[in-house]
Amino acid sequence: xxxxxxxxxxxxxxxxxxxxxxxxxxxxxxxxxxxxxxxxxxxxxxxxxxxxxxxxxxxxxxxxxxxxxxxxxxxxxxxxxxxxxxxxxxxxxxxxxxxxxxxxxxxxxxxxxxxxxxxxxxxxxxxxxxxxxxxxxxxxxxxxxxxxxxxxxxxxxxxxxxxxxxxxxxxxxxxxxxxxxxxxxxxxxxxxxxxxxxxxxxxxxxxxxxxxxxxxxxxxxxxxxxxxxxxxxxxxxxxxxxxxxxxxxxxxxxxxxxxxxxxxxxxxxxxxxxxxxxxxxxxxxxxxxxxxxxxxxxxxxxxxxxxxxxxxx
Amino acid sequence: xxxxxxxxxxxxxxxxxxxxxxxxxxxxxxxxxxxxxxxxxxxxxxxxxxxxxxxxxxxxxxxxxxxxxxxxxxxxxxxxxxxxxxxxxxxxxxxxxxxxxxxxxxxxxxxxxxxxxxxxxxxxxxxxxxxxxxxxxxxxxxxxxxxxxxxxxxxxxxxxxxxxxxxxxxxxxxxxxxxxxxxxxx
Numbered sequence: 335x336x337x338x339x340x341x342x343x344x345x346x347x348x349x350x351x352x353x354x355x356x357x358x359x360x361x362x363x364x365x366x367x368x369x370x371x372x373x374x375x376x377x378x379x380x381x382x383x384x385x386x387x388x389x390x391x392x393x394x395x396x397x398x399x400x401x402x403x404x405x406x407x408x409x410x411x412x413x414x415x416x417x418x419x420x421x422x423x424x425x426x427x428x429x430x431x432x433x434x435x436x437x438x439x440x441x442x443x444x445x446x447x448x449x450x451x452x453x454x455x456x457x458x459x460x461x462x463x464x465x466x467x468x469x470x471x472x473x474x475x476x477x478x479x480x481x482x483x484x485x486x487x488x489x490x491x492x493x494x495x496x497x498x499x500x501x502x503x504x505x506x507x508x509x510x511x512x513x514x515x516x517x518x519x520x521x522x523x524x525x526x527x528x529x530x531x532x533x534x535x536x537x538x539x540x541x542x543x544x545x546x547x548x549x550x551x552x553x554x555x556x557x558x559x560x561x562x563x564x565x566x567x568x569x570x571x572x573x574x575x576x577x578x579x580x581x582x583x584x585x586x587x588x589x590x591x592x593x594x595x596x597x598x599x600x601x602x603x604x605x606x607x608x609x610x611x612x613x614x615x616x617x618x619x620x621x622x623x624x625x626x627x628x629x630x631x632x633x634x635x636x637x638x639x640x641x642x643x644x645x646x647x
Numbered sequence: 648x649x650x651x652x653x654x655x656x657x658x659x660x661x662x663x664x665x666x667x668x669x670x671x672x673x674x675x676x677x678x679x680x681x682x683x684x685x686x687x688x689x690x691x692x693x694x695x696x697x698x699x700x701x702x703x704x705x706x707x708x709x710x711x712x713x714x715x716x717x718x719x720x721x722x723x724x725x726x727x728x729x730x731x732x733x734x735x736x737x738x739x740x741x742x743x744x745x746x747x748x749x750x751x752x753x754x755x756x757x758x759x760x761x762x763x764x765x766x767x768x769x770x771x772x773x774x775x776x777x778x779x780x781x782x783x784x785x786x787x788x789x790x791x792x793x794x795x796x797x798x799x800x801x802x803x804x805x806x807x808x809x810x811x812x813x814x815x816x817x818x819x820x821x822x823x824x825x826x827x828x829x830x831x832x833x
Binding site for chain 1 (some may be wrong): 725
């Protein structure tokens, strides 16, 4: 048992935490979900903690969600985005972060385009680091909120079948989801065009399929990913129109199934490409619940990392 | 494991519980709803035991019971040796303007009660808060808080540890005190 304490000082990725950690985060998030549904959505837990949100890559949802989580825990928050900073003037990551830490920051929430940037930083600074996405590597809080949302729908995830559809190759959400779901005992499959399925994905113990209809029939939950055109330096698919035709999830496909499945999407959604509007807005979809759970999960992660004694110097 | 010194025997424990229940009955008009909120976890146990007795004494008392978790309101959660695990808050009534009886097992520094009052007031503008505790360690207070209903007063050193034991958890209802050098916190 984890006994109320995470096994790690940072949340660098799901790879580095265990199932006890995940369950502790979930049980804490359940209590925070209760808090954010009250008239006064705030608790004083982190009132003496300062958190820096360092976003070296664009983000709307994740940044907003982290900021809300921090504010609802009463932490002091400073925001930084690379587009308006000295990074453009040639400053290194370590220098930027050390400068910010000199202003007495206790925790760092960071998104960075380079995979492993957080790991590098964790060897150099004292503050707790939370990965809010590193390139195409990991996005741990998204995986946690996805699994938490699935658990709300299906109960225990052991033995449940989850299929990740779409651009797995460029997705940090996919990798974190795979680690997280496997640690919770679920079976994971990925489905998409051959060019967007990583070659060695089987080594993670994940099945792969190119058949959308058959995969929908197989799974209890379909987690649909966005085509990340901004990360594609070459053409992986002939056209978005063709992708939508062969790999887009639409109402017609769902109607063919003889069971009800849960539809998820980490956002931002491209309506009419990987998911059609009638699916995104259907009763199968829990996309907006995911967003709500995101705040609770991030509050839990921040609270649990802050409760580690190392933060008191 | 060291044994603590017994300061309230099982027999006296029940007499004390009975007295506390009677005091509540006495102080609340019979036509008024009694709002009782136990602080997770031991305060909840005490509150449930008191409610059991009140229900036994009155034919159909109007009692509304809630559970309050104060983990997110604690000021010591980052300096404690042992991490605290969040419990659930279950208060299914509107606290606005209500007179609430807050229940906990031991009143020590007053910090728990302080946090509980903050947590309660975050649920709405409470009318009035009263406090009931089984044990009052009256010389160890850090904050100016006192209880309205007290089971037993204990004069002890700061380093000592007082534990309320419960029949269904520990085999017997009793209160023990552990001295500074052989405390057995759990």
